[in-house]
Amino acid sequence: MALLQIAEPGQSTAPHEHRLAVGIDLGTTHSLVATIRSAQPAVLRDSQGRYLLPSVVQYRADGTVRVGEEARAEAAADPHNTIASVKRLMGRGAEELQTLAGALPYQVLAGEGMVRLQTVQGEKTPVEVSAEILRILRQRAEESLGGELTGAVITVPAYFDDAQRQATKDAARLAGINVLRLLAEPTAAAVAYGLDKGAEGLFAIYDLGGGTFDLSLLRLQKGVFEVLATAGDAALGGDDMDRLIAEQILAHFAEQGDSSPAWQRQVLLAARAIKERLSSLEEASVELVLPSGKAVQWHLRREQLESWIEPVIRRSFAPCRRALRDAHIRPEEIDGVVLVGGATRVPLLRRLVAELFGREPLCDIDPDQVVALGAAIQADALVGNQSDDLLLMDVLPLSLGLETMGGLVEKIIPRNTPIPVAKAQEFTTFKDGQTAMSIHVLQGEREKVEDNRSLARFSLRGIPPMTAGAARIRVTFQVDADGLLAVSAEEASTGVRAEVQVKPSYGLDDAAITRMLREAIAHGKEDIEQRRLAEARVEGERVREALDAALAQDGSLLQSDERAGIDAARAELLHALGGDSATAIDHAAEAVEKAAEVLVERRMNQAVRKAMAGHSIDEWSEK
Amino acid sequence: MEAGAALCPQCGALQPFDPSLSLFAILGLAEGFVIDPAALRSAALERLRAVHPDRFAQADGRTQRQSLEWTTRLNEAQAVLGDPLRRGDYLFSRHFGQSALGEEMGSLRDPEVLMRQMERREALEEAAAVRDQAALERLRAEAHAEEKQIEEQLAASFTAPEAGRIAPLLQEWQYLRKFLAEIDQYEERWDFA
Numbered sequence: 172m173a174l175l176q177i178a179e180p181g182q183s184t185a186p187h188e189h190r191l192a193v194g195i196d197l198g199t200t201h202s203l204v205a206t207i208r209s210a211q212p213a214v215l216r217d218s219q220g221r222y223l224l225p226s227v228v229q230y231r232a233d234g235t236v237r238v239g240e241e242a243r244a245e246a247a248a249d250p251h252n253t254i255a256s257v258k259r260l261m262g263r264g265a266e267e268l269q270t271l272a273g274a275l276p277y278q279v280l281a282g283e284g285m286v287r288l289q290t291v292q293g294e295k296t297p298v299e300v301s302a303e304i305l306r307i308l309r310q311r312a313e314e315s316l317g318g319e320l321t322g323a324v325i326t327v328p329a330y331f332d333d334a335q336r337q338a339t340k341d342a343a344r345l346a347g348i349n350v351l352r353l354l355a356e357p358t359a360a361a362v363a364y365g366l367d368k369g370a371e372g373l374f375a376i377y378d379l380g381g382g383t384f385d386l387s388l389l390r391l392q393k394g395v396f397e398v399l400a401t402a403g404d405a406a407l408g409g410d411d412m413d414r415l416i417a418e419q420i421l422a423h424f425a426e427q428g429d430s431s432p433a434w435q436r437q438v439l440l441a442a443r444a445i446k447e448r449l450s451s452l453e454e455a456s457v458e459l460v461l462p463s464g465k466a467v468q469w470h471l472r473r474e475q476l477e478s479w480i481e482p483v484i485r486r487s488f489a490p491c492r493r494a495l496r497d498a499h500i501r502p503e504e505i506d507g508v509v510l511v512g513g514a515t516r517v518p519l520l521r522r523l524v525a526e527l528f529g530r531e532p533l534c535d536i537d538p539d540q541v542v543a544l545g546a547a548i549q550a551d552a553l554v555g556n557q558s559d560d561l562l563l564m565d566v567l568p569l570s571l572g573l574e575t576m577g578g579l580v581e582k583i584i585p586r587n588t589p590i591p592v593a594k595a596q597e598f599t600t601f602k603d604g605q606t607a608m609s610i611h612v613l614q615g616e617r618e619k620v621e622d623n624r625s626l627a628r629f630s631l632r633g634i635p636p637m638t639a640g641a642a643r644i645r646v647t648f649q650v651d652a653d654g655l656l657a658v659s660a661e662e663a664s665t666g667v668r669a670e671v672q673v674k675p676s677y678g679l680d681d682a683a684i685t686r687m688l689r690e691a692i693a694h695g696k697e698d699i700e701q702r703r704l705a706e707a708r709v710e711g712e713r714v715r716e717a718l719d720a721a722l723a724q725d726g727s728l729l730q731s732d733e734r735a736g737i738d739a740a741r742a743e744l745l746h747a748l749g750g751d752s753a754t755a756i757d758h759a760a761e762a763v764e765k766a767a768e769v770l771v772e773r774r775m776n777q778a779v780r781k782a783m784a785g786h787s788i789d790e791w792s793e794k
Numbered sequence: 795m796e797a798g799a800a801l802c803p804q805c806g807a808l809q810p811f812d813p814s815l816s817l818f819a820i821l822g823l824a825e826g827f828v829i830d831p832a833a834l835r836s837a838a839l840e841r842l843r844a845v846h847p848d849r850f851a852q853a854d855g856r857t858q859r860q861s862l863e864w865t866t867r868l869n870e871a872q873a874v875l876g877d878p879l880r881r882g883d884y885l886f887s888r889h890f891g892q893s894a895l896g897e898e899m900g901s902l903r904d905p906e907v908l909m910r911q912m913e914r915r916e917a918l919e920e921a922a923a924v925r926d927q928a929a930l931e932r933l934r935a936e937a938h939a940e941e942k943q944i945e946e947q948l949a950a951s952f953t954a955p956e957a958g959r960i961a962p963l964l965q966e967w968q969y970l971r972k973f974l975a976e977i978d979q980y981e982e983r984w985d986f987a
Binding site: 322489492493563590 | 852865866870978
């Protein structure tokens with residue numbers, strides 16, 4: 172079935188075959204898709220000319236799903252089933268949410284592993300919600316490009332950890348998209364600038380999206396994009412500014428407001444609207460409808476807004492300095508600062524970033540589009556449409572480590588190491604005859620286990636029994652070009668491969684993904700069956716009505732055996748219409764038409780005779 | 795395109811990964827302590843272009859794995875040989891069969907060097923206690939200057955390698971690196987506080 176064909180990548184094809192590849196920016200507030208058209212990257216628009224798809228998914232009681240603008244319009248009315256900013260939940264556990272998005276209007280289910288949301292259509296993981304968004308973008312791409320996609324490059328914040336990256340890849344898989352590469356958002360932006368503007372030298376890409384912040388330092392040189400260091404905050408974005416403004420609005424209307432999700436949503440939307448307006452205006456107002464039904468105006472001056480949001484912007488500077496330190500670069504060595512993400516339209520942000528780096532930032536390419544455009548360029552290169560030597564070299568954003576004695580973390584691969592990278596570590600047994608051991612992999616910069624992200628626990632089984640300390644188990648940690656970790660293990664003295672069982676801490680294991688895929692396939696089939704059945708019923712009913720009308724009018728034209736044949740076929744059709752097989756309805760309707768041919772013929776003849784009655788042939792031919 | 799051993803010289807197909815190649819050999823560089831950073835970079839880029847997973851995004855699983863292995867090793871070669879301390883220790887292990895920085899080798903014994911390191915650490919703690927950014931910068935610059943000196947001494951020592959002469963230099967350098975990392979950590983703590 173085409174919907175879920177996951178291509179077994181087979182390499183070369185005919186040299187001139189143009190493969191359809193896209194870049195997808197799966198954002199916190201908006202998502203979009205771009206491709207290469209006539210050698211130029213361009214965003215793809217929907218039938219109404221819009222290219223930004225709000226990253227909002229609404230699960231409706233009737234079993235349907237709405238995505239985008241239509242879902243966002245329902246956010247205030249149906250807050251529990253309308254999921255916004257799901258990117259903040261990707262690869263996260265329920266216990267982490269307090270520190271993430273603040274109060275979430277939807278119901279989060281407690282439990283181990285990745286967070287689950289309670290909707291009217293049952294429990295949904297962020298992976299499934301994201302897959303709905305990706306499905307729409309895939310449809311948009313296939314409709315406007317007129318064919319099936321070979322694959323897509325999907326962007327992720329540079330600072331996304333392994334669990335968040337894996338969750339993104341899983342979402343694409345669920346949406347039936349062959350992921351060519353996960354690409355860091357700032358790197359994608361650099362590609363767009365490097366190719367379009369011919370930028371060369373050292374660049375800082377400052378990317379403040381709706382919910383994530385990334386700073387990457389890259390060296391651009393003749394098609395080589397080399398990330399020197401990256402740093403960020405996976406829970407800092409324009410949404411935080413909106414929330415600060417919203418808090419002010421809520422405080423202002425504390426008397427008249429209430430705690431309903433609908434009011435909270437309305438305030439949040441108003442906060443975003445006024446922030447956007449104050450990017451070009453010195454002062455602005457928004458209208459709000461109080462829970463009492465009374466409409467009120469809320470007024471804000473840019474100066475006041477800036478005093479509220481400055482701390483949010485300043486929070487991004489610590490990661491900036493960390494990246495500079497890691498890359499051993501002084502701000503004055505930087506040749507250009509590129510702004511990415513809608514939140515960088517805020518004038519105060521531009522001023523403060525200019526101060527930090529000592530130069531005016533660049534924003535020639537639309538900060539909403541630049542990431543998707545860069546991803547499209549890479550996607551095109553990855554499917555072999557370009558012969559240009561494009562080389563992207565990225566880094567591991569956060570250190571990988573292992574739990575050691577006393578709940579401490581031992582780093583095995585430090586942050587900002589170029590990927591792909593592998594590191595082997597040897598372990599030994601501490602008991603005679605020990606045949607298994609467990610290893611806890613973490614990601615982060617802190618010393619204690621609990622302060623880092625738990626990625627997975629591995630149990631190594633099948634270690635040959637030996638005296639304590641004799642076994643030498645070599646565990647290899649391999650990070651691929653997508654920044655994803657894989658682990659393999661081998662007992663070095665005997666060469667026995669230990670079995671590695673992965674239990675992702677926040678990801679979905681393969682069994683869960685397979686189950687979701689199966690459900691998606693089943694649903695897809697169901698959907699198609701449903702549609703066919705509905706169509707067959709309409710057609711069957713039309714045939715029956717036409718027959719009944721003809722019989723009522725001209726039934727007398729039939730001989731009794733002819734009439735019996737038609738009646739039998741009609742009874743068969745009625746029976747089929749009562750069932751739920753589209754094929755049976757189609758067959759029965761065909762049989763009715765066949766049986767009724769004689770009636771149709773007689774009626775035609777009769778009609779002709781009536782028209783000619785009382786006239787001679789000659790008369791007709793003279794006319 | 796010069797791609798070393800990774801590509802078949804006739805057909806250009808990616809070859810099975812060869813783990814026996816040294817980090818110098820994989821880059822086609824002569825084995826030695828002194829390396830021209832520009833030559834290292836261009837050798838690495840040339841080879842990475844040829845074997846990088848991005849070139850094989852549509853390839854079969856086996857080819858993709860080989861690409862991953864070659865690229866991983868090239869990245870390692872660039873990282874190790876690009877850093878004179880790691881390069882020095884890699885060369886040391888090629889000559890003497892083990893790292894100079896592992897536990898087996900013991901640690902610094904020269905009392906003069908040890909004393910210098912202790913004084914340095916005290917100065918850092920004092921500066922950190924009062925958040926003296928300028929003092930931190932001064933200490934960092936001094937450490938960088940000493941790194942340069944050690945690098946020169948190593949270059950001379952590797953012309954006729956003796957473990958007893960090279961190991962202490964590498965170990966002293968390792969101390970300096972830890973010291974520099976501590977300076978970074980103080981700054982980072984202040985930043986993120």
